[in-house]
Amino acid sequence: MMFYDKFSVLEESWRKIMIYITLKLSTLLLLCFNIVQIDCTDSNGQLNADAWIITPTNITPTEIAIHWEDPSNSIYASVFDVNINGPLQRSKETQINFSNQTTENQYHFKNLDPCGQYKITLQAISDDGIVLYLTTTNLQTLETQPTPIQNFEVISETQALNISWSPPKLADLCVVEYRIAGWINENSGQLFYKQTNETTIYVTDLYACQTYTVQIIPVSNNNDGEPTILEVETNAKVAMASNIQALAQYPNALELSAVDSNFDNKCETIIARFMCEESKPGNATYKVAKQYVEGQVKGVTFKALLAPLSPYTSYRCGIALFNVAGWSTAEETILSTLPYHPSSPDNILLKSRTNASLQFEWSLPQYSNGVIKLYISYFQYVGPAYFVPSRCSFTSTEAIPRETASLQQTFQSLLAYSSYSIQVAAQNEYGVGYFSRPLVVQTAPWISDAVEHLNASVSGPYPIESKYEALVVLTWQIPCNTNGEIDNFHLYIFGYREDQPRHVFNRSVLPVYDDTGLVTYEETDLKPDFDYTVEVSVNVKNVSQSSISKSTHFKAPSAIPQKLDDSQIHEVKVDAFTSRNPTKTAEVRFPVEMLKTNLGTITYVALLLSEKGCNPAPVLLFDALNTPESWPNVMSWSEAYSNSDNKKHCIPQYQATEVRWNPLLGLTDNDSHIMYIIGNKDCAKNPPEACSNVNECSTEKIYCDGPLKPATEYYLVIRFFTRSGYNDVALLEFVTDSVFQLTIIIISICGCLFMSLTAGILYIWISRRLFWQQDTCREIEDSLGDVAAKTFAFYYKLLSKPEKILREFKELALVAVDLSYSASETGCNKNRYTDILPYDKNRVLLDIDDEGSDYINASFIDGYKIKKEYIATQGPKSETTVDFWRMVLHYNVRMVVMLTQFQEGANVKCHEYFPYKSKGISVIIKKKMCYEYYDRTQMMITHDRYGLKRKIEHFYYKKWPDHGSPSNPMNLINFIRKIRSFRLSSYSPIIVHCSAGVGRTGTYIALDILMQRLKHELKINIYETVKKLRFQRMKMVQTLDQYTFLYAAAFELVRHKMNNSHLEENYLKGSLANPPNYLTETLDIGQIESEKH
Helix, strand or coil: HHHHHHHHHHHHHHHHHHHHHHHCCHHHHHHHHHHHHHCCCCCCCCCCCCCCCCEEEEEECCCCCEECCCCCCCCCCEEEEEEEECCCCCCCCCCCCEEECCCEEEEECCCCCCCCCEEEEEEEECCCCEEEEEEEEEEEECCCCCCCCCEEEEECCCCEEEEECCCCCCCHHEEEEEEEEEEECCCCCEEEEEEECCCEEEEEEECCCCEEEEEEEECCCCCCCCEEEEEEECCCCCCEEEEEEEEEEECCCHHHEEEEEECCECCCCCEEEEEEECCCCCCCCCCEEEEEEEEECCCCCEEEEEEECCCCCCCEEEEEEECCCCCCEEEEEEEECCCCCCCHHHHHEEEEECCEEEEEEEEEECCCCCCCCEEEEEEEEEEEEECCCCCCCCCCCCCCEECCCCCCCCCCCCCEEEEEEEEEEEEEEECCCCCCEEEECCCCCCCCCCCEEEEEEECCCCCCCCCCCCCEEEEECCCCCCCCCCCEEEEEEEEEEECCCCEEEEEECCCCCCCEEEEEEEECCCCCCEEEEEEEEEEECCCCCCCCEEEEEECCCCCCCCCCCHHHHHCCCCCCCCCCCCCCCCCEEEEEEHHHHCCCCCCCCEEEEEEEECCCCCCCCEEEECCCCCCCCCCCCCHCCCCCCCCCCCCCEEECCCCCCCCCCCCCCCCEEEEECCCCCCCCCCCCCCCCCCCCCCCCHCCCCCCCCCCEEEEEEEEECCCCEEEEEEEEEECCCCCHHHHHHHHHHHHHHHHHHHHHHHHHHHHHHHHHHHHHHHHCCCCCCCHHHHHHHHHHHHHHHHHHHHHHHHHHHCCCCCCCCCCHHHCHHCCCCCCCCHHHEEEEECCCCCCCCCCCCEECCCCCCCCEEEEEEECCCCHHHHHHHHHHHHCCCEEEECCCCCCCCCCCCCCCCCEEECEEEEEEEEEEECCCCCEEEEEEEEEECEEEEEEHHHECCCCCCCCCCCCCCHHHHHHHHHHHHHCCCCCCCEEEECCCCHHHHHHHHHHHHHHHHHHHCCCEHHHHHEEEEEEECCCCCCCCCHHHHHHHHHHHHHHHHHHHHHCCHHHHHHHHCCCCCCHHHCCCCCCCCCCCC
């Protein structure tokens, strides 16, 4: 009805328009419609024309067919302009506007939207293009089933879905609503159902992490459209834990449980995290504990044992669950662990100490783990903190537990400077806790006990004329209870001698001792014949008072008497003419005061006589005596006159006084001089056969003061004795008187004859001696005697043939072949050469080292007068260097003589043993002086453990060629003299070494001994000297070249000595100014082994 109403109105409008156009405004209409689009309607908006009728002939959901006609048939049109616009339900931007022309009175519109409202406009146009008629109508397509929705989109949330879509592509205008349904699976049924006429919808109250099937159906008035189905999953949601509880509480753990009770969350719980954290900042050892538990089915309890935790501690415990959405907020509660053993008390300190008490204090345990009730301590005696000699022992005690409620404790009645250990434990309601680590402390030091077994051993004096050298060796043992670390031993030495100032001094001795506590100290500051008292006390570190002293007594040896000076000799009178029988006797007078000397009491005097003229001036001798009873062997009057009539022979030196003649016996206080008459007894010319030893016979049987020869010049030697030595202090001359004048003439004639005879006898004697020496050179088994210095030149000339020295040298190879050297087998790795080993009887012993060995390849060698004057040793190896320096310290060595280079050619001869620092010993070079043929180095050796420091003089002879001997003997002679001049102490051995310690070393020592003997005795015996050395160390003077060198060096010594004294100067210049050639050349003898040093 409505459609037709509109059509009538339109027809009426068209009729009015057409009348208007046709009759009056044709031109104006053209302008209006074609150019400016003026609304050419009447006041009612319609053309003034009669209405045309548009009739729909067919309407489907997508097509409209129309037919039209002029009811009045008054208008003729050549073409119709058909226009359709719609669907009108859509916005103008999306509406279609389609126009077309047709000559027919019908038109068929296709491809229209179902249920769409369209506006159809029809214009009738004349041939000249004038619109004759215009009419409109609205038509709607039919309904059809909507197609599925488009652009289906779902935005997932945790428990909601935001769904949106686009209308169906077909029949969207037919849709009156949309039905939305959702379900989980086919069996679950619909979980939600919604209706809306919008294209979006928000669905809530869903499960998180759940997959839903969502269906949307567009619905028209009469049909349901095609459904659209989509599966979609809601987003993940963090889990939520609840109901955390403590199932059990322990001192070091908490057992917890919690429930995952969030049922609207389908997200699987992957893991649960339990965590307990210290609720308040404190000193808990374990502040946090965590445990992760795998996910469980919803509603099931999670359980976890959190450990380790600190006892008696409050913890904030919580649980958090983890799923794909992450960690949940923790559910927390406050829980506490149970008490447990407390930890040991902290900071156990020694608060104070004395020599008999210890006071300790400590702090509360770091972890009390409960309420502390009291403290329990274990206090135990450990032992002395000081060194205890191996001869002593101590007894340990059991620990005694003690209780206290305070934080300190004192222990009384303890031993001084002893170690004690303490352990402390706390006790709470759980029980006794852990004991602290032992704290070992010492009581304070205190006064030491007195030293034990104090002894003194005196030696000396040594045979040095110009200087008094004596030694006392003090030994003692440290007490078993020193009550502290010994700082030093204090020695108070008090010396007394009548009529002499007192000799008082103190010494501080470092505490150097062996494992038995034996201390050895040597003191050289002694005065002759003083009675000494030595008091030894112990000073302990940090203790001001010394121990009770122990004392011992000794008497210093007397000195060797000094020679009288000129003024004293002037006071000595010897005169035959003041005696009763001047032809046979002589009177000797000297002051009593001469026997009183500060070098020691003159105990005995001996008067020695020899005839002048036929004898050289006597050599004034001096020497030390081993014992006061010892007596130097001198001829008696009977021995001097035993050969023949004393009138025909020169009288050699003999002793006129008895053995141990004390001239002070029988003197009174008024006597100022001592007088002795020489030659006042009748003596047999033959000495008693049974008395060959002065110590076995009475003095009368040995020394009888027989008459002198008349009219004879005599040398008188006055020999003074002390308890320790003797010295020829003065040389005087006197002459006896003749019987009468004729006797003088006869004596003169006889004297000339006697002198001639004496010269002849001397010539025969010398010739026989030289013949005997020649014979002894030919016979190996005969021992070689001493050669006097004045006749050595003759003997030296006899050695012009090399085979003579070679025979001597070969004989030396048979010496000491049966001596033992078994100790060297234990130290075989310490020997540089396997065939150079020390003899057991005189090898140098060291303190036992870490390997249990006391071995070093070194031997004591006796000197000219001094026992063990040298130490002959091999050049140190790298592994024996520490033994070498230990030997230096042990035997107080102050001088080292080195005769080899460290490396000679390609062969290593000696390890570079200085400077050195290892195993507590350090050797540094303080100063080095280099000369033409030797170097002198001052070194300082320090023992770190004992704090010892000693200065060492090191001499290195540079001019000794490999496998040879020095080219100039005087260089080595001067080198030995130089070393002698630096020597400070005769009882400190000199270390001499080359490579093997036998070749060059033996040559050096042999030459030193020869030089000393030549100086004091004017005698030389090279064979016996080397032989004695080989009894002390094998292969000493190893090669023939070295043995030959000793003869050349001895000749140089004799020649220079004689030149200096102007004796036999012309003879030496004429016949023996130069040594035989073979002595300056190296002998090529195959059977002599090459030198190994």
